Structure formats: C-alpha cells, structure tokens
Amino acid sequence: MTDAPAIEQVAVTEAVGAGLFQVRVNAGGHDFWMDEPVANGGLDTGPSPFDLLRAALASCTLMTIKVYAERKGWPTGGLRVRVMHHKGEGGARDRFDRIIDLGDVTDEQRDRLLWIADRCPVHLLLDKGADSPVTLAG
Numbered sequence: 001m002t003d004a005p006a007i008e009q010v011a012v013t014e015a016v017g018a019g020l021f022q023v024r025v026n027a028g029g030h031d032f033w034m035d036e037p038v039a040n041g042g043l044d045t046g047p048s049p050f051d052l053l054r055a056a057l058a059s060c061t062l063m064t065i066k067v068y069a070e071r072k073g074w075p076t077g078g079l080r081v082r083v084m085h086h087k088g089e090g091g092a093r094d095r096f097d098r099i100i101d102l103g104d105v106t107d108e109q110r111d112r113l114l115w116i117a118d119r120c121p122v123h124l125l126l127d128k129g130a131d132s133p134v135t136l137a138g
Contacts, residue, residue: 011027012026018043022042057096057123060123061122062081064120065079068116081101082098083099100114
C-alpha cells in the first residue's frame with residue numbers, strides 16, 4: 001500500500017488586509033500580498049489573481065522548456081515567456097496566449113521546444129479544466 005500524496009494548500013487571510021481587495025497569502029512558506037489595481041478599486045499593493053494565473057502559466061512553460069533543453073544540451077540563453085489573457089465573452093472560453101522567445105536555436109530545436117511547451121503541467125490543467133468544489137471549514 002502506498003501513502004497518499006500530501007495535499008498542497010494555500011492560505012489566504014482577508015482580515016489583515018487593507019482596502020477592499022488586499023489579502024495576505026501564504027503559499028509554500030512564502031508570504032505576500034495580493035490586490036487589484038487602483039482602476040479596479042484596489043490599492044495595487046500586489047499582483048491580482050489573474051496576474052498570478054498568467055505568471056503560473058508563463059513560469060511553468062519556461063521551466064518545462066528549460067529542463068528539456070538542458071537535458072538535450074541545447075542553449076537556453078534568451079529564453080523568455082510572456083502570457084496574455086483574453087476574457088471570453090458571451091459564454092466563450094477565456095484564452096491565454098503564450099509568447100515564447102527561444103533565443104538562438106535551430107529550426108529542429110525550435111519545433112521540439114514548442115511541442116514540449118504544450119506539456120507544461122499548468123497548460124495541461126487549463127486545457128483539461130478542473131473541478132473546484134467549496135466546503136465550509138469547521
């Protein structure tokens with residue numbers, strides 16, 4: 001019998017925040033603020049939830065490409081990933097566009113690295129979808 005994997009948890013505490021949207025986050029032993037921009041009624045004291053979602057996708061994509069390229073002995077200098085979010089309207093799905101700069105690679109390396117970018121776990125999760133049930137504490 002194998003042990004069940006540990007459940008990963010992020011704690012968000014509203015009570016210590018100032019303003020309407022500011023919250024304190026503890027994720028993986030790291031504490032930081034999240035907020036909304038001033039234009040949305042926040043204090044702009046930290047990234048917004050969608051900033052972090054874009055950052056998660058960009059970071060995971062970059063990490064996935066870099067690990068693969070380094071295992072192959074391919075160059076990783078100049079590797080950069082940006083993500084743009086387009087909100088779906090009228091019930092359409094949202095879209096996250098990843099713009100990837102691979103630096104100085106061959107055409108064959110480029111094709112393989114773009115293929116591996118689609119194996120990023122965050123991309124796979126967004127592509128597949130996920131359940132997110134709500135339960136009350138206590």
